[in-house]
Amino acid sequence: MEVNFQILKSVPTRGGHGGVKMKTQKKEKEAKNRPASRKPAHRKMPAPGKLSGPDGSAASGPRRLLSLRNKIFVSFLLPILFVVVIGIVSYNAAADGLSEKFRDSSQQVSQMAMDYVDVSLAFIKGEALQYMVDGGLVSYGLGSMEGDQIAKTNFLNDTRSGLVAIQHMNNMIHNIHIVTKKGIEMFSTNAPERQNGIYEEYCAEMQAKSEDGRTMSQWAEGHEALDSALSLNGADTFIVYQIPTNKKAAYIVVDISSSALYDRLRAIDFGEGSICGFVTDNGKELLYENVKEGGTGSLVQGESVFADTEFFADSLEGEEMCIARKVRFRGASYLYIHAKSEEGAGINFCALVPYEVITGQAQKIKGITAAAVILACVVAGFVGLSITLGIQKNMKAISSRFNQVADGDLRTEVKAYGKDEFQDLAQVANNMIRNNRNLVMGLYKTIQVLEQSTGQVDDASGDINTCSQDITRAINEINVGMDKQAEHAQECAVKTNTLSERIKEVRGRVEHTQALADKTERMIGQGAEIVGVLGDKAQETWEVTQKVGDSITQLQSESQAINEFVETISSISKQTNLLSLNASIEAARAGTAGMGFAVVASEIRKLAEDSNRAAGEIRNQVNMITKYTEQTVKDADYAQEIVHIQEKAVRQVIDVFGGMSEQITELLSELKQIAVGTEAADRERNDTIDAVENISAIIEETASSALMVHGMAENLLHSAEKLDRISHALNDNMDGLKTEISAFKVEE
Incomplete structure (x- = not known):
């Protein structure tokens, strides 16, 4: 038995126009509405041993980069890369460590070399200081020994022997010179012949080399004058230590050997x-x-x-x-x-x-690491290639068998080479092929049973479709009647609401009028209180005006007293003026003896004139005050009359406010009765609205139930149509499934 099988995802085509089909009509139109059976589209499988993509084509590009062979090579190369990284880190650490240690040791060596030179220089300075304070050398330098040749010769021999001994004790000393003044022989450890002193020329040379041109430093870099005098080679001396003796009788010069430093x-x-x-x-x-x-x-x-x-x-x-x-x-x-x-x-x-x-040394570590990495790469490449070839051989064999299975041959058997995990994979693959073969054989039997069930589903879907149409028609008639009842109830509710709005409007206007009346009554009460206060203030104003009049009358009396006092002052000033005039006449008669008295009389006359002038100004001011006081008295009398008239007008306003308050009280009583009637009408209107709302609620509930039943009927109709389409699609897929399953080979 040969059965070809391929899974095919089919989309059913909707048949008909959605209307209700009778059972007989469905059978007649079944062939017309049923879509043509689809033939299986076999996928072309790749050649055995080749990688394939989702569409069956040979894999290339990124897929090849991620092949098993490349992954194995990468897995072998990763440890090597770690070794390379470790080598680089080790090289850098070794280089840094060696550099740090070399730097420290080099500093120590350099410091020791400089310390060695410093010790030698300190020895030289110490020996030179001894000769600096040597009394015999000072006497020789000053020429005190020139008269005693024996003492001079003995001194020179002893001193030269001592200098030679010092020279041999320290190899840093090339020569020791005693530079004396002109006329006195100078001597040196390296010059057997004695030369005349060049103290002045030597000092001049050293002063010229100094920074200020006057002082002489203890350390110098050479002495051309001394070299010329003693026929010395200046290159043999690197630096010079020089110090004068006491009393500057001579200079002690020590040459530091260049060869010793070298x-x-x-x-x-x-x-x-x-x-x-x-x-x-x-x-x-x-x-x-x-x-x-x-x-x-x-x-x-x-x-x-x-x-x-x-x-x-x-x-x-x-x-x-x-x-x-x-x-x-x-x-x-x-x-x-x-x-x-x-x-x-x-x-x-x-x-x-x-x-x-x-x-x-770090470079040596770097070379060893590079050689180790290269060797590791060669070994890893050889091992990886061997493993990869073995894997590829098994993969090609297994892939070839899988391609036969993909073509529908379920009779094949997978074989693997070696005794590794590929043997387990081959065993699992054979079990899978065997199970798929059993599955295909069972599926073929199931398809036969499913084909019989599909015919029964077609018959049941036709009956359900017919019943659904009848239920839908009945529900539509019920909905028409309920719609008319709802319209009448809605019209009644609208008219009742209109009446309710009118009653609410009347009640609102009554309440607004009542509020205005209450406000007017309060305003009248406030106005009456204000007018009463105004009357009290008018009475107080009249009393204050009366007091002002009394005060002005008193002011007139005081002004009259001031006028009398001013008259007295004027009379006194006139008399004083006459007295000063008489005094002036008497002083003129007295001549020179009366000049002082004439001056006093003149001053008294000026004072009298000033007093008379001031009294006139006071009189004028008092007259003005009197005039204004009389006018003020008239104004006060007029104000009293006006206040009296205001008091009468206030009493009349209070009476008018009283009458208005009584009228407002009667208006409020009538408005309250209107409000009571409006409230009764509003309660009756509410009862009417409640009844209409109950009717509307019953109609809506009935309509809702009808809509629910209508929806259920439509769902049932759609379900019947869907079941009919599924039944057709199932028949089509059954035909295709039988065609596809016939492609599999499950028996020899």
């Missing part, structure tokens, strides 16, 4: 390519370059290495005695080390170490 530099090993040296504050350099055996150095004769650089100048200005920092020199990175002298000799130890030397 030997000290050679003993310091900072690695190949490093440059170290002693540099004075003024820029004189003694350099040594560590060059590989058989190689050539980079230093050029006469070339300055440290003195002209910014990092050297910055180190001199800094307060730290020993520093180490990274600098750029000749386009490369160097570790710069700078140590200062603590003896104030103006000498510094400087060194430049290439960073390649510092990180040399």
Whole structure:
């Protein structure tokens, strides 16, 4: 038996126009409304062993990038990448650690080298101080021994022997010189022949080299005059220590050996390519370059290495005695080390170490790590390739069998190579194929039973459709009658509401009128109170006016008294004027003796005239006051008459307000009776509205029930139509299912 099977998702086509079909009509039109059976569309499967996409096409692009082979290679390469990262981190950590340790050790070595030089310089200073206070040397320098040749010869031999001993004790000392004044022989540890003193020329040279041109520093970088006098090589001396004896009888000069300092530099090993040296504050350099055996150095004769650089100048200005920092020199990175002298000799130890030397061991770690990574990549690639080939072989075999199953052949059997998990996968795949074969055979039997049930569903859907149509027609007739009853009830309710609105309007106007009447009554009461108060104020005004009149009468009396007093003053001033005139006449008769009395008389006459003038002004002011007082008395009398008239008018207004209050009280009584009648009509209107609303509620409830029944009938009709369509679609799918299932091969 050969059965071809393929799952097909079919969309049923709606048949007919939705109307009710009779059972006989449905059978006649079934062929017309039924959609044509769809033939299965077989999907083209990819060749065995090839990856496929959702549409069956061969996978490419990103899918190939995510293949199992690539994933295996990535899984092998990830640990290698971690090893690379660890190597890089280790290299950086080692480089940093080595740089830090090298920097610390280099600073210690540099400081020790500078300390060694400082110890030697301190010894030299101590020995020179002994000769500075030596009394015999002072006497010799002052010429005191010139008369005693034996003592002079003994002194010179002893002193020279002592100087030679000191020179041999400290290899940093190249020569020791005693510079004397002209006419006195000077002597040196390196000059067997005695020379005439050049004290003045030596001081002049050293003063010229000083900053101010006058003082002489204890440390200098050479002495050309002394070299010329003693035929010395200036290159053998790096720096000079000089100190005068007591009384400046002579100068003690100690030459610091360049070769000794150079030997000290050679003993310091900072690695190949490093440059170290002693540099004075003024820029004189003694350099040594560590060059590989058989190689050539980079230093050029006469070339300055440290003195002209910014990092050297910055180190001199800094307060730290020993520093180490990274600098750029000749386009490369160097570790710069700078140590200062603590003896104030103006000498510094400087060194430049290439960073390649510092990180040399770290570079070895880097090379070992790179070699290990390359070896790990080769091993991982070989192992990954072997595993991938084995997996691909099994995948091709399993994929080939799956492609046969996809084509409908359920009789095939999956086989795998090896004894790994692919054997379990093959066993699971065979079980799956066997179960699918049993499923297809059972499905074929089920389709036969389902085909019989579909015919019974067609018959039942036709009966349900007919009943649904009858129920819908009956419900529509009920709805028409209920609509008419609802219209009549609505009309009655509208008219009742209109009457209710009219009654409400009348009651509102009555209430508004009643409120206005109450307000008017209150306003009348307030007006009466205000008018009463006005009457009281008018009485008080009349009394105040009466008091004003009395006060004005009293003011007239006082003004008359003032006039009498002014008259008295005028009379006195006239008499005083006559007296002053007589006094003036008598003073004129007295001549010179009466001049003083004439002056007094003149002043008295002026005072009398001023008094008379003031009395006239007072009289004028009193006359004006009297005139205004008389006018005020007339105004006060007129005000009393007006107040009396106002009092009568207030009494009349009070009587009018009383009559208005009685009329308002009667109006309020009538309005209350109207309000009582309106309330009774409103209660009857409410009873009518309640009855109409009850009728409307019953009609609405009935209509709602009818609509619900109508909706249920329509749902039943739609369900019957849907069931009919589903039945047709089921028949169509059954035909297609039988066609598809026939494609599977389940038996030999």
